[in-house]
Amino acid sequence: MARGDQLSRQWKIIQTLIASTHGKTVSALADRLGCTPRTVYRDLEALQAGGFPLTTETRDNRSYWHILNASRQQVPLAFSIPELMALYFGKDMLKTYRGTVFYDAIDSLLSKIEATLPTAYIDYLDRIRDRVDAGPAPRKDYSRFGPIITELNRAIVDEKKIRMIYFSMGRQQENQRTVHPYRLRHVEDTLYLIGYCDLRKGVRTFAVDRIKTVSLTDDGFQIPEGFDVPAFLRDSFGIYQGSxxxxxxxxxxxxxxxxxxxxxxxxxxxxxxxxxxxxxxxxxxxxxxxxxxxxxxxxxxxxxxxxxxxxxxxxxxxxxxxxxxxxxxxxxxxxx
The missing domain is CATH 3.30.70 (Alpha-Beta Plaits)
Structure with missing residues (x-):
């Protein structure tokens, strides 16, 4: 039997035991997984050896399996192997944003998940990561823009206007803008801010890596009723606007x-x-x-x-x- 099939089955056993209030018998687990009780016993022994806190309780002359302290887990063990693989792959794809809140947040999430996993599962995921790779590519280094991205996120969530110094590539000059930040959008390894610009009197897009400084103001804003960001970008071949x-x-x-x-x-x-x-x-x-x-x-x-x-x-x-x-x-x- 393939190692991946075995781990997937064992993962289903853990999920089933976590979801069960009164525990499960080996025969009930076998019926659920479509395998023999002997196979379930082997899986339960492997899980115990791998560090999962499994125990049994006898009721009515039948043994029921439980996982100890399941309710106290910091992160529920209800992640499937493909879901964890997707998270690791997503982290790899976010390498462009290393040093920013986007990369740091997913890195922190995966660290918390790994803290709940036995070593055998972490080793298995490591092998998977060696076979699923986002790969190197020309990219911008956003690590030095980490504080700016954090401030932009705050402004978008709190709906606060920002003041920023922005370098216009077309005009080859810097100027100060007051902007109502609507959304951040990633296009071809570049992060853009979409928002209403008081200077230009209209909605504009700004490359985040050309924002020199940014500060939140105390002035709030609201996205105008009827304005739809996806509709605004519908005709663009990426991010640019035009007739x-x-x-x-x-x-x-x-x-x-x-x-x-x-x-x-x-x-x-x-x-x-x-x-x-x-x-x-x-x-x-x-x-x-x-x-x-x-x-x-x-x-x-x-x-x-x-x-x-x-x-x-x-x-x-x-x-x-x-x-x-x-x-x-x-x-x-x-x-x-």
């Missing part, structure tokens, strides 16, 4: 398979062509964000509509070509 634009892009065979694999936008429509190409259409917020996406596919993508996006991609492609105009036709890597 709705219908785009039509041809993807050639070299990359069409990658496009079919994912849902890139809620409004997308894919149409396979007889020549093996793929037509992608969607209605998105402006052309700035989707232009970065089109350039990602290089010569494998051709913008058909709108003209403004075609021209923008054409200018970028011409500028890129100019960087390589003098490159030799055949270059070989040399050892340095």
């Amino acid at each position: 709705p634009v219908r785009v039509k892009i041809r993807f050639f065979e070299s990359v069409a398979g990658y496009i079919r694999e994912r849902i890139w936008h809620p409004s997308q429509h894919l149409s396979d062509q007889a020549d093996g190409t793929l037509i992608f259409t969607a209605t998105v917020a402006g052309i700035e964000e989707i232009s970065h996406w089109v350039l990602r596919w290089g010569a494998g993508a051709q913008v058909l509509e709108p003209a403004a996006l075609r021209q923008a991609i054409g200018r970028q492609a011409a500028a890129m070509a100019s960087h390589y105009r003098d490159a030799p036709a055949d270059e070989h890597h040399k050892d340095v």
